[in-house]
Amino acid sequence: MTTTAPEPTQSPDGRIARLGRGYLWLLVTVGFLAIVSTVRVFSGAGQLNSVGTLQAALIATCPILLAALGGLWSERSGVVNIGLEGGMILGTWGAAYFTYFYGPWVGLIGAALMGALGGILHAIATVTFGVDHIVSGVAINIIAAGAVSFLAEAYFRDLQGGGIKQLTGLDTPPRIEIPWLGEAASDLAGQGWFFVSDLSAVVGALTNGLSIMVYLVAGLVVLTWWVLWHTAFGLRLRSCGENPQAAETLGVNVYRYKYIGVVMSGVFAGLGGYMLVLVSSSGFVTGQTGGRGYIGLAAMIFGNWRPFGAAGAATMFGYTDAMQLRSNDAVHALLLLVAVLLFVFAILRLRQGDRLNTSLYAIIGVAFLVWFFNSDSVPREFAGMTPYVATLLVLALGTQRLRMPAADGKPYKKGQAG
Known part of the structure; x- marks a missing residue:
């Protein structure tokens, strides 16, 4: 006689705990928006959270957030990746080159592959040969900066809109626009009402011509959270960063998971370079990362090595960066x-x-x-x-x-x- 094992059920306590966390995040978001609204009304600074400011903040946040997610993947597998800046630098060149010849979507793949190349080099050095993680990361950054300067001069100087240090006139990814909702929200945001106008500014920023890449980055945050914390794969990868010896005794191929984590960190850093070239600015320029890979690493630490925490920290960096233009x-x-x-x-x-x-x-x-x-x-x-x-x-x-x-x-x- 065969018996069928009962399907695992979720405990009521677990559902309540998750529901409680959801309410907590909602309360924090509403509370923060209320604080910003109060400051705006008291100070009379309408641009503090206008539609334009919020859109600029979201765009400035994304490269930093992608670098932070990259650092999260790497460090959760047990490898410190100071080379995120180098992966982002490689991603800027990959985005520019492949977008120029094949369009922005192939450019997205090209940026990810170039970033992955930096991740592979870092993984070989640290995982296979045991090189100090900091030394390897710094070396990756130096090599990437020199390589991209050489590649830009070699491949971009004779192109239309190109030069030895730049490539402009690139196609950009599409923008999401809901005209009736975006226009109505923007009009309501301009009324200056307490909280209502601030909430409308958020809606207007999200529906009034915002790059589709911002939504993709938000999806990557959720995907990272789900993969690393709600799958067997993620549990094995995180075990390599907590206790690789214990993971090995349970049959986990620690080297494989460390390689995956570091290469994925390079992919995310490369996507950050794509954001800088095709969304944050109007083209490729050598040195345009401006240390955002390091800032992403700080955002990851600030976020306590968790995706949503890193997103909050990166948003703070992006918001204050956007404020410089207000x-x-x-x-x-x-x-x-x-x-x-x-x-x-x-x-x-x-x-x-x-x-x-x-x-x-x-x-x-x-x-x-x-x-x-x-x-x-x-x-x-x-x-x-x-x-x-x-x-x-x-x-x-x-x-x-x-x-x-x-x-x-x-x-x-x-x-x-x-």
């Missing part, structure tokens, strides 16, 4: 926004009984508040400085809440488990 009033209002957020963090820390960090957050928040009320304008460079300051604050005051994979960056040789 009016001086909006940049000045950023002081008040930072102060309010620091006070919120102080309250959260106080609820957890952490009086030291509560005092530090509150003191720094007061400093920003005094700066806001005693100045009429601030240097525009402050907007670009803000994410770095915020990262230092988080790393300095909140390191006890950050947990990297236990075996991240540690050397591993097959057979150690025995």
Whole structure:
């Protein structure tokens, strides 16, 4: 007699926990939007979260977020990848070359393949030969910068719109536009109403000619979360970053999973280069990454090695980067926004009984508040400085809440488990 095993059912507690987390994320999003709306109304800085500002912020966020996702794949497998900047540099050339000859969708594949090449080199050095991860990553960055400068001069100088350091006039990926919804939301956003106009600005930014690549990047965040945390493959890959010796005893091919993680990190970095060439700017220029690979690595750490956390951190970087192009009033209002957020963090820390960090957050928040009320304008460079300051604050005051994979960056040789 044969018996059929009952299908695994999801416990009510698990469903409730997930539902609770969903409500928590919704509450955080609504709360943040309310804070921004309050600051906008109080300061009168309409461009603080206008449709144009939000679109610029989303576009600026995507390359950083892709680099952060790349770092997440690599470090969850146990390999530190400082070479994300190099993968992004290679991706810029691949995007420009393949788009020029074959169109933007083939250019997307070309950028991913060029980034993967950087990932393969890093994997060979670190996984196969045991080279120090930091040394290998720095070498990849240097090699990529030199190689792309050579390739640009060799292949772009005689092309229409090309030169020894640039290639312009490239086709771009399509944009998503819902005219009736985008126009209505943009009109409502211009009314300046509390919260309603701010929510409308978000809708207008998403439906008024935004590049399809932004939606693709958002999908990659969800896909990364699902693959790494809800599949057997993801469990095996993460086990290689936590305890590769234990994973080996369970039959996991640790080398294979480390290779997959590092190569995928190169793919994501290459896609970040594609965003820079075809969405963030109007073409290819050598050196246009501007350290965004390193910023993506910081966003990954800031996000506690999790995809949605990295997305939030990258959004902060992208938003402040976009603010550099806004009016001086909006940049000045950023002081008040930072102060309010620091006070919120102080309250959260106080609820957890952490009086030291509560005092530090509150003191720094007061400093920003005094700066806001005693100045009429601030240097525009402050907007670009803000994410770095915020990262230092988080790393300095909140390191006890950050947990990297236990075996991240540690050397591993097959057979150690025995």
